[in-house]
Amino acid sequence: MGVAFDGANIWATNYDDGTVSELRAADGAVLGTYNVGKGPVGIAFDGFNIWVANNLDNTVTKLRARDGAPMGTFFLSGTGPIGVAFDGTNIWVANNGSNNVNQLKTNGSVFGMYGVGTAPVGITFDGANIWVANSGSNNVTELQASNGSLMGTYAVGTSPSSLAFDGSSIWVTNYGSNNVTQLDDATGLTLGTFGVGLKPIGVASDGTSVWVANQGTSTVTQLRQSDGKVLGTFKTGPAPDAVAFDGSNIWVANCNGGSLSKL
Numbered sequence: 513m514g515v516a517f518d519g520a521n522i523w524a525t526n527y528d529d530g531t532v533s534e535l536r537a538a539d540g541a542v543l544g545t546y547n548v549g550k551g552p553v554g555i556a557f558d559g560f561n562i563w564v565a566n567n568l569d570n571t572v573t574k575l576r577a578r579d580g581a582p583m584g585t586f587f588l589s590g591t592g593p594i595g596v597a598f599d600g601t602n603i604w605v606a607n608n609g610s611n612n613v614n615q616l617k618t619n620g621s622v623f624g625m626y627g628v629g630t631a632p633v634g635i636t637f638d639g640a641n642i643w644v645a646n647s648g649s650n651n652v653t654e655l656q657a658s659n660g661s662l663m664g665t666y667a668v669g670t671s672p673s674s675l676a677f678d679g680s681s682i683w684v685t686n687y688g689s690n691n692v693t694q695l696d697d698a699t700g701l702t703l704g705t706f707g708v709g710l711k712p713i714g715v716a717s718d719g720t721s722v723w724v725a726n727q728g729t730s731t732v733t734q735l736r737q738s739d740g741k742v743l744g745t746f747k748t749g750p751a752p753d754a755v756a757f758d759g760s761n762i763w764v765a766n767c768n769g770g771s772l773s774k775l
Contacts, residue, residue, distance in 0.1 A: 514555040515756040515765040515772065516562065518577045522756065522763050523562050524772055525552035532564055532573075534580060537758045540774060546580040548573035554596040554635075556603070558618060563603050565593035572596065572605055574620060586620035595635035595674075597642065599657045604642050606632040613644055615660060626660040628653040634674035636682070638697050643682050645672035652684055654700060666700040668693040674754070678717040678737050685712040685724055692724055694740060706740035708733040716755040716762065723762050723775075725752035732764055732775065748773040 514525040521543060522535045530550050534543045549566025552573070556563050561583060562575040570591050574583040590607025593614075597604045603616040608631050615624030629646025632653070636643050641663055644653045650670055654663040669686025672693070676683045681703060682695040690710055694703040709726025712733070716723050721743060722735045730750050734743040749766025752773070756763045764773040 513553045513753050513765060513767060514564075515754045515763050516555040516557050517756050517758045517763070518557045518562065521577075522758065522772065523555055523557070523577075524765050525555050525564055526770075527551050527553060527567075527767075530566075532562065532575065532580075535772065537761070537763075540772070544580045546575055546582070548575070549585055553594045554606070556596045556598045558598040558603065561618070563596050563598070565596040565605050567592055567594055567608070570607075572603070572616070572620070574618075584620050586616065586622070588614050589622050589625045590614055594633050595644070597635045597637050599637045599642065602657075604635055604637070604657075606635040606644055608632055608647075611646075611648075613642070613655070613660075624660050626655055626662075628655070629665065634672070634685075636675040636677055638677045638682065643675050643677070645675050645684055647671045647673055647687070652682070652695065652700075664700045666695055666702070668695070668702075669705065673713045674715045676715040676717045676722060678719070678722065681737070683715050683717065683722050685715045687711050687713050687727075690728075692722070692735070692740075704740045706735055706742070708735070708742075709745065714752065714754040714764070716757050718757045718762065723755050723757070725755050725764055727751050727753060727767065730766075732762065732773075746775055748775075
């Protein structure tokens with residue numbers, strides 16, 4: 513369901529198993545599988561640790577990245593956590609069931625809870641602010657990372673699911689309208705809307721291109737960041753869900769395949 517890169521290895525959440533798998537980015541060899549909470553979905557790296565949002569028990573699990581050792585599982589002030597992001601200091605979690613996000617210290621304590629739109633799913637950090645995709649209200653919320661204050665709410669497509677920051681723009685996958693929206697990071701204004709495959713859900717930037725996982729067609733679409741032009745569409749495993757970039761390659765979590773694809 514989720515995938516992240518720690519600088520050397522790839523980490524993937526296994527929703528049905530309540531585990532996380534660690535794979536060597538160089539060759540895909542499985543280095544370990546570690547227990548977390550129930551229904552793990554979102555995953556993020558904080559420079560030392562892996563953080564996992566456990567959708568079914570309203571917790572996040574912290575694993576030490578160097579060896580997968582459990583560092584704690586912490587209850588949230590919300591329900592149905594899905595997305596997780598690191599802002600350089602704190603961990604942010606999007607709670608789909610309670611229409612809010614939590615801000616956590618790296619010791620796992622919750623010290624902020626902020627309302628967003630309906631059914632938040634994806635979350636990302638742009639270097640200053642937190643952006644949240646609200647799948648139930650077809651918009652994106654921008655919060656100031658330092659204190660959680662509302663910076664803006666911006667309309668996008670139908671059922672937005674994931675977000676990626678490319679250095680100047682926020683890219684949002686619209687699961688229900690089969691396209692992605694590009695927002696200006698400084699103003700939130702829509703810069704463009706670009707068609708991709710069916711049920712786009714995951715997204716990542718490699719610095720030049722934006723890669724979109726199309727769950728409905730089991731493909732990823734490569735868009736040129738400068739203008740949204742489609743550069744290619746590539747087959748993956750069944751029902752790709754999440755995307756990550758490791759500095760050289762794109763990794764895709766295949767929700768229905770129990771596998772990852774490397775491009």
